[in-house]
Amino acid sequence: MEPIIQESETHDRSGTHERSGTHGLPLVDSEAAEPVATRRSAGVAESSRANRGWWDGNADEYQQEHGTFLGDDRFVWGPEGLDEVEAGLLGPVEDLQDRRVLEIGAGAAQCSRWLAAQGARPVALDLSHRQLQHALRIDDLLNRDHTVGLVQADAGGLPFADGSFDLACSAYGALPFVADAELVLREVRRVLRPGGRFVFSVSHPIRWAFPDEPGPEGLSISASYFDRVPYVEQDEQGRAVYVEHHRTIGDWVRDVVAGGFRLVDLVEPEWPAWNTQEWGGWSPLRGGLIPGTAIFVCERQETATG
Template sequence: MQAHESLPAAPASSVDEDSTATRRDAGTGESSRANRGWWDRNADEYQIEHGTFLGDDRFVWGPEGLDEVEAELLGPAEELAGRDVLEIGAGAAQCSRWLAAQGARPVALDLSHRQLQHALRIDGGKVPLVEADAGALPFLDGSFDLACSAYGALPFVADPVRVLREVRRVLRPGGRFVFSVTHPIRWAFPDEPGPEGLSVAASYFDRTPYVEQDEEGRAVYVEHHRTVGDRVRDVVAAGFRLVDLVEPEWPAWNTQEWGGWSPLRGNLIPGTAIFVCERD
């Protein structure tokens, strides 16, 4: 999951001191290079700041705190044993570790070497780790029963259909892919947790990527916006069947703020969208 601070008109990461935030086009290669570098540089801070909330072996779908043990979006926990599961954008592999505890056989994949080092730090390599781009998965066709991604890969790629097609390729017939992303409506609001984040500041329909760039104009972080309709069409174009779209409500127990997410905003507008897809 990605933590954000304010930028009028779009979600933003914590802008590095030597970079500036803008809205401009960014292609597949530029987005991949920028985000690999950003996560390698910021993985330590991210795990320190959010590691307690994420836990070492908890499967959380987003900052609201929706837990897979309750949501069962991948299916009942008792039916996960023996299933081959691919986690995409795994970070420190917290979700994969929970899956392994249910008897599943997870593989945790991430673009960032440093994030995967945190996975090794936590469990000493008990969960198989793969460093690779989600747009070119290094697995044979039909290698997995299930795939999942909690704020991994999809918000940061210029060509989400390419990623979705790759996921479909490595799934077996009847396989399910569940992924969560920033809710598209959040791009229309300033990314602030307080009252200043409750007024529309930009067009929901502006798909121009959010980019942080250095003094020479090279991207150091990129995030891509898709509307709800875009996401649905992407899922269908990749050959999946969309079986559910979950918009978690903010629970009363969660009193913390995470970037632009907060109890105030979470009770008024959705912050996360979870797409449940199946391969026929």
């Protein structure tokens, strides 16, 4: 596979400034003031635009901070550390051979790199060009051929033909950040072959009722679980620079069904004793009391109309 990041659409990076960095890539620097956090509505286009800019600007820091935990070619479903090697949510490892797999919100393609090592034929898709640059960087550091196809695109408009993939997956990628989850699910169903499986993980909805703190201060309910108003960070002009959307468990189930899938399993990983790492609001303290991740195991539902 040629080491080319295919872009499904052009985008303007004129507002960023680049300089030499320590990651083998130029660092993206921003002169913008610190954004202000609020709760307000944010539509499909605004959410996509804001999150593309945020991940382009924060990919360096994210990979530097979490790269060791994520590994270079490991498939981990969330901060608890549940590994696909143990979970087998995509199916038996031996069945991955020659399977076409789409990873959505792939970041630096760590999961796709693991899939390729199992004999699968993965494509790693991400909204952020910068994240995919890190995928190329890791390949170069490993002195490894570029066995994973890299595509920059929005999950709401997948640039693939119907029935292109056998499996799809997303580990905290795309779905928490999109305004229309049903649209994305329908797109995933479209590019899956009949009987195809889609497994995705998101921040567990119950966490939205608690402060995003890893210590004791994060154990008291501070908001309504049913408040679905998006979390938005915005600049001085009121333009969103980061957006995350909240859905309840019931909302997710309804979106999965409306998107054309059958829900096979809902996995809530328990915090393992070996994991002593804190990751934002995730921690051993909180993880031992409330779930931090929800993993939805879905299969393409066939209907009379296809």
